[in-house]
Amino acid sequence: MPSTPRPLRKLGFLTIGLFDESDPRRGHESTLEIIELGEQLGFDSAWLRHRHLQYGISSPVAVMAAASQRTRRIELGTAVIPLGWENPLRLAEDLATVDVLSGGRINPGVSVGPPMHFDDIKGALYPDTADAEDFSYERVRRLLDLVRGKPASDFSGTRGFEVFSDRVQPHSPGLGRRLWYGGGSLRSARWAGEHGMNFLTSSVVKAEAPEGPYDFAEIQLSHIRAFRAAHPDGDQARVSQGLVVIPTDSASSEQRARYEEYAAKRTPRTASPQGPARMMFAPDIVGTSQEIAERLQAHAAFREVDEVAFALPFTFEHEDYVQILTDMATKLGPALGWRPGA
Template identity: 45%
Template sequence: MSARRPLSKLGFLHIVPFTRDDPARGLQEALRLFEYGEELGLDGGWIRTRHVQYGVPSAAVFLAAAAQRTRRLELGTAVIPTVYESPLRLAEDLGLADLLSDGRLQPGLSVGPAKHSDQVAENILGPGWREEDISYGRLERILGFIRGVQVDETEREIGLGGAVEMSSDRVEPHSEGLASRIWYGGGSLRSAEWAGRTGLKLLVSNICSADGFTEFELAQRAQIDRFREHHPAGERAVVSKGHVILPTDNATAQQREKFEAYVEARTPRTRYAEGARTLIARDIIGSTEEIVERIRQDLGFQGADEILIELPFQFDDADVRHIVREFAENIGPALGWSPASQSQAVK
């Protein structure tokens, strides 16, 4: 187990919530939050992906819009569940969004079964959904398309109703460098090892597989170490850790009450039950001093290069702006992080 790593980047992770009757309002609020995060000097703005819910289903579309409202901010996804995606179309969309953002996309991907009930999954994915490839092989196909693997022998002319168009020998548009910015959302020793062997970056969160451990921190740190053990870059392989962290300094009395109630309601799920297959970390709440001390003592944070502040789903715009501002102005600097310059370009 290596020593605590310096914090290189700081960003936020947002679900981009909206209402059934006025989805545009939530989307526009989120785009303004991305602008605000860049103004504060944060390194990245990330979104979750949701299907048949009140959250963004198409990360590439939203982040392409965010790219037009920002100049420097990295734009990430944590994560896109590939079971819902066509490998071809996802590779095309990510390539296009990356070019529109001038190479700022940070796509996080995952594999696994659909999260909906069997009936809902059949309704949205079709009757053959159970036969869909949900293995690492599906993600490897996507990676191949993004890397520019050959899908035809050569470029060729295609005649269409008297007109002539050119067909490429690879999936287009191709964005050079995008493949080096792919993350895998892992939470087990097996997934961490696969991500390492595949040469990806690793995203970890506040939920992980027990893998024989009874303490969350030990399980997560073992996964981070396993990832680097099998990565071609070794100790230079990059890990980002997401966590719900609620700063109470400079919060209103109403916000502090809301934050405390939120953490209290979620704490029972973090208690270990004998034989549990999944471990969940407690949310972090407190003053700048308390939060910094907690992060410094956490084995997962010690092994991570970057921190993603997970913004709670139920909080309003004023709440999430308070959280990202406290991190940018107080908590991040106390951890040794420095805000990015507005003139600094991200490549």
């Protein structure tokens, strides 16, 4: 039986931060302005999607650092950093530094696996060690240990005039509790729970049962419950859901038509598992805030969470994002029981 829907406690949004190759600064400024707007509207969190060798945010840690100096309250997250591109020790230093600068507001989300199109980029990324790199959960465990203060060196103390630490500096004590794993499978959900992480579940999950029928919401629900069953905090373990929702309350007729066309083009992929990995995609939800709230409250997985990071569509204009975020904060959030941050 489905649970009673929880009042929405934390409202967040996710952006890919697209930019024009000929004017990358304007695109990054737009992203920062959207985050500033999110804080003004009372959003609890803003999340950055990660894109390498594309025209989106390639360095979300740097963008979070910039955003941290232009905001005071809103939390800043990544959804997600693919660790196959990262050295866990260096990433731990960068994350801790930005967390200190932000006053303890960052929520790094990560995932594992070989980098996308690895054969095309391994010569540039790992010219000498490509065949030896470990892209398993072990890479996440290393990051967790380093962020949480476990030794990174066999030595600490003074050598000559310099003082050395055996753990990552700066050390940000609360950061270890704000690490998230972005997963779309039962195995990932259980691993994240067993290692005391938080769990990001998006609009993409893996259909692991050999036969259908397949229901996205039920698959996502099974992941949430598997994560919490494995987590020391049980039902209180943090889960954030990241569906694509597009409220149209204050949209113009031209905007509504574009939004509906965008969703319609993406709908066919939601009918059945896609590709060898058998990925299931959630339909985008377009409509008034009241219509969206009713659909979410009937969504089996949404009923299990009290945090969301609604994904902004990738290809819209800055003015569209202003309208969507404003409707989310002033109409949709309250319809789901949320109240804006101070």
